[in-house]
Amino acid sequence: MAVFTPLDAAEVDSWLDRFDLGTRTDLQGIASGIENTNYFLSTTQGRFVLTLFERLQAEQLPFYLGLMHHLAAHGIPVPDPMPDRQGQTLHTLKGKPAALVTRLQGRSQLQPEPVHCAQVGHWLARMHLAARDYAGTQPNLRGLAWQTRTIPDILPYLTADQRTLISTELAHQTEVAASPAYAALPRSAVHADLFRDNVLFEGDTLSGVFDFYFAGVDTWLFDLAVALNDWCIHLQTGEFDAVRFDALLNAYLAVRSMSDAEHRLLPDALRAAALRFWTSRLADYHLPRDAHLLTPHDPIHFERVLRQRIASA
Incomplete structure (x- = not known):
């Protein structure tokens, strides 16, 4: 959510004319994130987030926009894409694919307590069940094939x-992914990026989850592992906090029980999630793109997490 493509107010006003959403009252670039250009856009009829997609292609975007609308229709608190007067939710602005979605209320909880972790686990299980009948089929674009x-x-x-560590782990995850047990894991469209800064709370109540632009069809177990690796750890060491870990996992299991295979493969999924984000952070750090507001995440963090998961496994 960095600003790669600057916009001025006149450009946005002209683009906004295609919607029945009133006139612009405020426009602010969002500095956090590393993939797309995002602005907070307020109008006389509401508050929205305007996204210009810097890497994703127009043909890929209906999957993400359709998933958010599908989940919103099932009562899952997520941003809902706004259609224009022609009923279209995918648009073009400044020569790039663009979308306008509702802006959720609340703030991120960057120092979560067990109560927050439990609500994340509850939301995630509900999201997985709601996504079962979503027809989109796009794979996880940052999955094992991309890592390879x-x-x-x-x-x-x-x-x-580091070369030995990342190569050895890639080989291990390739072997796991080829196993019959892995092939039998339940899957659907998943969020795949359920980090602390992508969840909002009003007080201690989860009010919404956003940033679905890493979503793809993958195992529910991988999605759960991504959340556990962020919400339930000590950031300085990468070690799990047992109370937060249990809070998130037990809340998830209260909504959806896991199979024996999922329980057995959870340690491997935690390693897979750490490898995925170590790889992407290394790529962002060493192979950066220009942006007006961009601070790459430290890749060392997920190297620590991966080493912890291997040691504990």
Whole structure:
């Protein structure tokens, strides 16, 4: 959600004319995030988030927009894409694909307590069940295939020890993904990026989850592992906080029970989630793009997390 493509008010006003959403009252660039250009856009009829997609192609975007609308229709608190007067939710602005979605209320909880983790687990299980009948079929674009293509480009920037770690883990995850147990795991469209800064709370009550632009069809177990690896750890060490871990997992299980295979493969899924984000952060750090507001995340964090998951496994 960095600003790669600057917009001025006149451009936005002209673009907004295609909607029945009133006139602009405020426009602010959003500095956080690393993939798309995002602005908070307020009008006389509501508050929205305007996104210009910097990497995703127009043909990929109906999956994300359709998923958000599908979940919103099922009562899951997520941003809902706004149609224009022609009923279209996918648009073009400044030569790039664009979308306008409702802006959720609340603030991110960056120092979560067990009560917050429990609500994340509850939301995630509800989201998985609601996504079962979503017809979209796009794969996780940052999944194992992407990692296999990307890691060779990163290796020259790493130490010998890091090269061994990332290559060995990639081989391990490739082996796990080829197993019959993995093939049998339940899956659907998943969020795939359920981090602390993508969830909003009003007080201690979860009010919404946003940033679905890493979503894709993947295992529910991977989606759960991504959340556990962020919400339930000590950031300084990557180690789990047992109370927060239990709060999130038990809340998830209260809505959807996991199979024996999911329980057995959870340690591997936690490693897979750590590898995915270590790889993407290394790519963002060593192979950066220009942006007006962009601070790449520290890749060392997920190296620590991966080492912890391997040691505990």
